[in-house]
Amino acid sequence: MTTPHRRRLGARVSAVILALTVWVCGSFVSGSSTDEKRISIYSTVANYSLSITDRNGQGYVGLLEILDPLGTVRAKASRDRWKIRYNDVESDFATGKTRVRVHGNDFDLTAPFLLEGNRGLIPLSSLTLLLPRILGGPVTYHEASRRLFVGSVGVRFAAQINKTVPPSLVLNFSSPVNPTVATEPGKLRMTFKREPLVPLDTQNLSFDNKIITSAAYLEENGTAEITVNGSAPLFATFSNDGRTITIAPAPHLATQSPNQGVGSSTASPTESPNPNTSGTRRYFAVIDAAHGGDDRGATLDPQLAEKDVTLAFARRLQQELESRGMAAMLLRNNDTNLSQDQRASETNSIRPAIYICLHAAAEGTGVGLYSALLPSGDETRKTFTPWNRAQASYLAASQSAIKILRTEFDSNHVANHSFSASLKPLNNVTVPAIAVEVAPPQIGVSGFNSAEYQQLISASISMALSEARTNLEAAR
């Protein structure tokens, strides 16, 4: 590790992802079936999604559920009548009737109001009639995709292709976004379940580029989707606090293929199958040689940069793991610089049983073993996990892996300590994730080049991981 390294860690502002409470209506939850019909509501106070009830060939939604996150609501049912008070606006409904009274004015819904139990249901087709009168402001409803915008809350975006080698597609959003990213050969799909994304003027963009060919915007069932098409496996990197997503060819494909010899990196991006999407190879471990390219890491001595030591250890560790039957891949197998977000996103898309980041230090003895130090968050609320707490569900598994590593290092007489640290990109990794910082052996930093020392550290790690293997694999 290095001083600039630590500075970068401190300076990084975590992606502030809008935490959205999914308001689920108590007795009407119909499981989590993926084809369940839903409506999404976007407003300045909350973004949420509700399930649709079908009655008489019409889609209905509970009015109380729509209004509850937006203001103070009270509802009262008596026989066939239902009264609901939102802030100061009183509305009066009768079951089976289209005629309603809102704030003293009568008008007709497009289909009858229904009262089921104490739950008042209104037809989706009447939302744009009813809600402006209750809320006192405009609403926009995308009927085909069931997305309702209360006030002007749209998140706009712009797309720009950089025809560099390799090319990249930069998407800039007017507010932070946190879509679900899925990849399949030739396609990267981002699904926005909770962001009020609004379409571009043109819904299909084609780029005059061979690798990233086109992009399309689509809305359906309460979600918005951006699909990027290309001729190479693509992956997405988040930056600018979640306001920028950069799509580029997956970097490791250019730099490594499984089982290749050290330093013989010749595979090209289009020839190499993506291990994640092809289904041919499941990696037990992702090994991340910290630093690289213009980021040299610590200067261990005038001839020796940390980035080279981490790569040497990473290759050795890969061999050690593979020799014990644990498939391992390197995020970089040459002198390239990956961003911390790239390292996390790539690992998350590969979904190994464990992520191991390797650092080297100029001083100290033995190894430092790190797990993430997460910023505090409210675990009791049903919120979407922010990017800087992505590791939360895996922290316990990361820490138990470290325990086993410590036992193994102890028995090999390697001094070791464990730490919790906000060390990038551990916080953002959605599998068990650890960092190992290797200090020089007794003879000093020149000993980093010693095969025996590399072997001692790498064999200790892989012995420990082979012991932890069953637990790690069961958890994924």
Ligand SMILES: [Zn+2]
């Ligand atoms: Zn480092």
